[in-house]
Amino acid sequence: MSKELAQLSISELAPMLREREVSPVELTQSVINRVKALDKEINSYVEYNEEKAVESAKKAEREIINGEYKGALHGIPMALKDILHIKGEKSAFGSKIHKDFISNEDATVVSKLKSTGVVFTGKLNMHEYAWGGTTNNPHFGPTRNPWNLEKIPGGSSGGSGAAVAADLTIASLGTDTGGSIRMPAAACGIVGLKPTHGRVSKSGCFPLSWSLDHIGPMTKTVEDAAILLEYISGYDANDPTTVSVPVDQYTSYLTGDIKGKVIGIEEDYFFHNVDEKIELFVRKAIDQMEAMGAKVEIVKIPSLKYAQFAEMMTCYAEGGTIHAKNIRERPEDFGEDIRLDVKLAQAISSTDYLQAQQVRNMMKREFAKVFEKVDVLLAPMLPILPPDIGDLSANNLGVFSCPANLTGLPAISLPCGMSEGLPVGLQIIGPAFEEGKVLNFAYAYEKTNPLKGMKPPFLMELNKSL
Amino acid sequence: MSEVWAKKTISELAPLLQKREISPVEVTMSVFDRVQKLNDSINAYISINNEEKVLEKAKKAEKEIVVGNYRGPLHGIPLALKDILYFKGETVTMGSKIHENFTPDFDATVVAKLKEAGSLFTGKLNMHEYAYGGTTNNPHFGPCRNPWNIDRIPGGSSGGSGAAVAADMTIASLGTDTAGSIRIPASICGIVGLKPTHGLVSKYGCFPLSWSLDHIGPMTKTVQDAAILLQAITGYDEKDATSVASSPANYVMSLTGDIKGKVIGIEEDFFFNMIDHEVDSLVKKGIRKLEDLGARIQLVKIPSLKFAEFAEYMTFMSESALIHQNNFNQRPEDFGEDVRQSLRMANNPTAIDYLQAQQIRRRLAKEFTMMFEQVDVLIAPTLPVIASVIGEESVFINGQECSQTETLIRLTSPANLVGIPSISIPAGFSKGLPVGMQIMGPAFSEKLIMNFAFAFEQTNPLKGLKPVIGELVK
Amino acid sequence: MKSAVSNLLISMGVDVNEEEAILLESRWEELQQLKKDLDQVIPNPADIALRNVVMKEK
Numbered sequence: 001m002s003k004e005l006a007q008l009s010i011s012e013l014a015p016m017l018r019e020r021e022v023s024p025v026e027l028t029q030s031v032i033n034r035v036k037a038l039d040k041e042i043n044s045y046v047e048y049n050e051e052k053a054v055e056s057a058k059k060a061e062r063e064i065i066n067g068e069y070k071g072a073l074h075g076i077p078m079a080l081k082d083i084l085h086i087k088g089e090k091s092a093f094g095s096k097i098h099k100d101f102i103s104n105e106d107a108t109v110v111s112k113l114k115s116t117g118v119v120f121t122g123k124l125n126m127h128e129y130a131w132g133g134t135t136n137n138p139h140f141g142p143t144r145n146p147w148n149l150e151k152i153p154g155g156s157s158g159g160s161g162a163a164v165a166a167d168l169t170i171a172s173l174g175t176d177t178g179g180s181i182r183m184p185a186a187a188c189g190i191v192g193l194k195p196t197h198g199r200v201s202k203s204g205c206f207p208l209s210w211s212l213d214h215i216g217p218m219t220k221t222v223e224d225a226a227i228l229l230e231y232i233s234g235y236d237a238n239d240p241t242t243v244s245v246p247v248d249q250y251t252s253y254l255t256g257d258i259k260g261k262v263i264g265i266e267e268d269y270f271f272h273n274v275d276e277k278i279e280l281f282v283r284k285a286i287d288q289m290e291a292m293g294a295k296v297e298i299v300k301i302p303s304l305k306y307a308q309f310a311e312m313m314t315c316y317a318e319g320g321t322i323h324a325k326n327i328r329e330r331p332e333d334f335g336e337d338i339r340l341d342v343k344l345a346q347a348i349s350s351t352d353y354l355q356a357q358q359v360r361n362m363m364k365r366e367f368a369k370v371f372e373k374v375d376v377l378l379a380p381m382l383p384i385l386p387p388d389i390g391d392l393s394a395n396n397l398g399v400f401s402c403p404a405n406l407t408g409l410p411a412i413s414l415p416c417g418m419s420e421g422l423p424v425g426l427q428i429i430g431p432a433f434e435e436g437k438v439l440n441f442a443y444a445y446e447k448t449n450p451l452k453g454m455k456p457p458f459l460m461e462l463n464k465s466l
Numbered sequence: 467m468s469e470v471w472a473k474k475t476i477s478e479l480a481p482l483l484q485k486r487e488i489s490p491v492e493v494t495m496s497v498f499d500r501v502q503k504l505n506d507s508i509n510a511y512i513s514i515n516n517e518e519k520v521l522e523k524a525k526k527a528e529k530e531i532v533v534g535n536y537r538g539p540l541h542g543i544p545l546a547l548k549d550i551l552y553f554k555g556e557t558v559t560m561g562s563k564i565h566e567n568f569t570p571d572f573d574a575t576v577v578a579k580l581k582e583a584g585s586l587f588t589g590k591l592n593m594h595e596y597a598y599g600g601t602t603n604n605p606h607f608g609p610c611r612n613p614w615n616i617d618r619i620p621g622g623s624s625g626g627s628g629a630a631v632a633a634d635m636t637i638a639s640l641g642t643d644t645a646g647s648i649r650i651p652a653s654i655c656g657i658v659g660l661k662p663t664h665g666l667v668s669k670y671g672c673f674p675l676s677w678s679l680d681h682i683g684p685m686t687k688t689v690q691d692a693a694i695l696l697q698a699i700t701g702y703d704e705k706d707a708t709s710v711a712s713s714p715a716n717y718v719m720s721l722t723g724d725i726k727g728k729v730i731g732i733e734e735d736f737f738f739n740m741i742d743h744e745v746d747s748l749v750k751k752g753i754r755k756l757e758d759l760g761a762r763i764q765l766v767k768i769p770s771l772k773f774a775e776f777a778e779y780m781t782f783m784s785e786s787a788l789i790h791q792n793n794f795n796q797r798p799e800d801f802g803e804d805v806r807q808s809l810r811m812a813n814n815p816t817a818i819d820y821l822q823a824q825q826i827r828r829r830l831a832k833e834f835t836m837m838f839e840q841v842d843v844l845i846a847p848t849l850p851v852i853a854s855v856i857g858e859e860s861v862f863i864n865g866q867e868c869s870q871t872e873t874l875i876r877l878t879s880p881a882n883l884v885g886i887p888s889i890s891i892p893a894g895f896s897k898g899l900p901v902g903m904q905i906m907g908p909a910f911s912e913k914l915i916m917n918f919a920f921a922f923e924q925t926n927p928l929k930g931l932k933p934v935i936g937e938l939v940k
Numbered sequence: 941m942k943s944a945v946s947n948l949l950i951s952m953g954v955d956v957n958e959e960e961a962i963l964l965e966s967r968w969e970e971l972q973q974l975k976k977d978l979d980q981v982i983p984n985p986a987d988i989a990l991r992n993v994v995m996k997e998k
Contacts, residue, residue, distance in 0.1 A: 002989070038529040050978060150772060306975065306978055309971075309974035312974060313817070316823060317817030317820075318821060320818050321817075321821040328955075331954070340963055340967070343960070343964065344967055344971075345817075345818070345956050346816065346946050346949055347948050348816060348817040348818070349814055349817060350780070350783075350784030350815040350817045350820035351791060352975070353784075353820060353976070354788045354820075792979055
């Protein structure tokens with residue numbers, strides 16, 4: 001086999017598993033072996049359990065042999081961000097306070113994945129309580145970017161980003177409150193999708209900010225993201241923010257045809273203060289899509305001027321409410337970087353919070369108007385290349401991410417080039433509940449193979465020794 | 467003689483108008499008559515419309531009816547609304563100095579609906595400044611007075627509506643209710659006041675006090691009139707983002723008076739705590755009357771009610787602070803003193819206070835929902851007290867001194883917090899002043915609670931008495 | 941001498957040491973800067989669409 005099993009995608013593995021060419025057990029073992037060999041350097045897992053994973057893989061194998069094939073995810077090994085409750089297992093949420101917390105219920109998305117035959121390999125590192133974008137975790141150690149171990153993998157779903165990029169998991173789920181799926185996807189050169197608010201149930205997911213939080217897939221390919229989205233979406237009575245919009249067959253949208261579609265470009269906000277190289281790659285991607293037959297239109301979204309105000313006030317206020325008790329009773333148990341933020345959050349006035357909601361309302365209307373004229377909006381994902389671990393000056397990483405959280409619109413990040421040895425991410429934002437359209441644009445662009453099949457160099461070295 | 471029409475209800479006047487036995491002109495003149503006679507004593511009207519102009523419109527309505535173009539029970543009926551609802555091209559003050567010359571360029575949705583239904587408007591009614599209080603002791607337009615005793619408050623913030631309906635200075639009215647501002651004046655003035663389900667009536671074109679607590683609703687002489695008005699003003703409105711779609715309902719038809727077999731919930735720890743003895747006994751008497759009509763009682767518990775006050779204050783203080791923020795920063799002296807004080811509140815709520823209040827509301831809503839699986843309606847006093855003297859800051863309940871505002875809104879706020887409908891109806895008199903009883907039901911149960919109210923109304927709790935004002939006698 | 945925001949936090953029962961006070965003050969200032977001129981942008985006080993999902997829609 002030229003490629004290790006662990007290096008394949010869901011859509012490559014599914015037919016092999018279904019046809020019994022490959023066993024879930026060998027696949028799982030392949031993943032676990034990589035974790036054992038490589039994760040010392042990357043630190044993407046907080047915990048993995050080889051025995052349990054193999055047992056679960058054996059169960060999947062039995063089921064497939066008995067003809068009970070459940071679908072594309074059956075027998076696929078996955079590790080999820082340690083923010084989702086898995087019944088009977090420890091979930092620390094990246095914190096010290098919850099270090100020994102044992103969940104007594106599965107999150108809705110976990111139970112959906114379990115019932116479809118996913119094999120869980122372990123839990124992935126995250127920024128403490130999801131409250132930050134570096135995954136430089138003081139309690140579990142920093143996760144490192146597989147492309148350059150001195151750099152951050154992004155966050156807060158940094159463990160998921162790094163693990164998918166380094167083939168330490170076939171795919172993952174992350175959460176996104178101000179970019180926490182899409183920023184690590186950009187930093188680690190993978191695909192990360194934040195669906196529409198209310199598309200995926202958040203029941204059983206530890207919250208950061210209720211009205212901004214989203215759960216979504218982090219994968220090697222766009223098709224994998226579409227597959228995962230099909231399985232995790234849907235109305236859930238346990239999460240009153242979910243909606244009864246029917247779940248699409250997202251994979252069926254992936255034609256790669258974007259002829260005649262209109263791409264919107266907003267320049268005052270999304271192209272302001274961006275690293276030159278990043279802008280270059282994003283513009284090149286836009287050119288490539290024009291070459292595929294799409295048209296470009298410049299649009300204006302004035303309320304974006306206050307996007308960061310609205311994001312900060314909302315996230316601080318809602319997050320601050322969740323941690324209000326602990327920050328008073330045991331502040332020293334919070335990591336230093338988030339401790340100050342959680343304290344600051346306690347002082348936010350209700351009028352600032354409400355004013356932020358007014359901004360969001362305006363922004364939703366402006367985006368809705370824009371989407372009357374264009375199909376999707378394209379933009380950079382990060383303003384700069386991933387900084388060094390420990391570099392405290394990088395605090396504006398979420399500037400281009402937050403509009404999609406504030407408005408609840410679906411947004412995806414996928415690679416569009418390499419600069420200084422680090423991946424560059426392209427963001428595609430679409431209208432509410434039109435994940436299919438967003439995924440198809442991403443799919444069309446992905447076919448141009450922007451990373452030219454490159455993988456993190458240090459892994460190439462280590463692969464040889466495996 | 468012309469006073470006769472002003473004293474009638476919508477449901478009495480409508481058939482007469484439809485059959486052309488009387489004209490909208492006579493009815494309107496009758497109302498204006500009473501307004502001229504009484505407004506100096508009661509001060510229910512902030513602005514009285516030009517009588518000639520209104521009579522012109524009345525003539526138009528008459529013509530329409532004569533040619534067979536009868537629009538419905540509100541056609542040709544003169545109304546006056548709380549001065550918080552926008553009328554295109556007319557001055558709408560919100561009872562304030564800051565907006566004393568404000569002229570909106572569009573009609574509120576409910577105003578448009580009433581105009582469409584053929585209503586006429588005699589003027590705009592007094593209110594507590596910006597709806598921010600329960601006494602309608604308005605420093606810019608003068609205090610509104612209780613028709614039953616003009617030294618006493620009419621309640622608020624829709625005090626003008628309460629007083630005008632009670633004194634037959636308008637056939638009916640609309641008020642707004644954020645912590646009780648429809649039901650408090652209804653209770654105090656001895657009329658019917660309905661706060662519908664949140665989102666049932668569009669708030670587009672209504673100046674807000676607190677977005678998530680505000681409701682618009684009818685204030686009328688009878689339950690049937692409330693049903694007629696409600697029918698006319700409900701409906702999904704995309705211009706109001708809090709508006710909900712509801713299936714069309716015929717509220718008037720559901721007033722059968724039959725409540726046999728229905729279950730009345732009584733919650734005692736909150737709703738019957740710290741209540742004036744006479745009020746308590748009147749309301750309990752009222753409940754017993756409903757038992758006589760075939761309903762039965764069940765005790766219930768709603769534990770989160772002990773946080774209701776906190777949730778109400780945090781929510782409306784926060785939301786109203788933002789609404790008035792600019793004006794309060796730029797021209798605080800133009801607010802009346804009590805409103806200015808409220809806005810200045812020493813401890814500005816934090817966002818976390820506000821969000822914790824929302825968490826309480828969700829818990830409370832769940833508890834109410836579970837409770838309504840056991841019982842059909844919840845009945846309680848509307849207020850713990852009767853009308854206080856104008857200018858008093860505190861009230862006495864069974865000898866104990868309490869804050870006026872807290873006392874007024876205490877029992878009415880829960881229905882605002884969870885958005886369920888509540889109707890206040892007269893239950894009797896204490897010391898010559900009306901006492902109100904409120905009937906609450908699950909979301910969208912207006913038919914049910916109005917039917918209960920109707921059944922009780924048939925027992926004639928006020929014994930047909932009307933307020934005696936000045937030299938005018940019943 | 942602690943700043944207004946530090947004093948506010950202390951009055952709420954949140955500990956703030958000298959070092960934190962300095963950082964808090966500067967972060968607070970940054971936040972306040974984010975809303976410069978916002979008052980001119982939001983026209984109508986009734987325009988918020990604050991959905992309190994208190995009732996389930998029919």
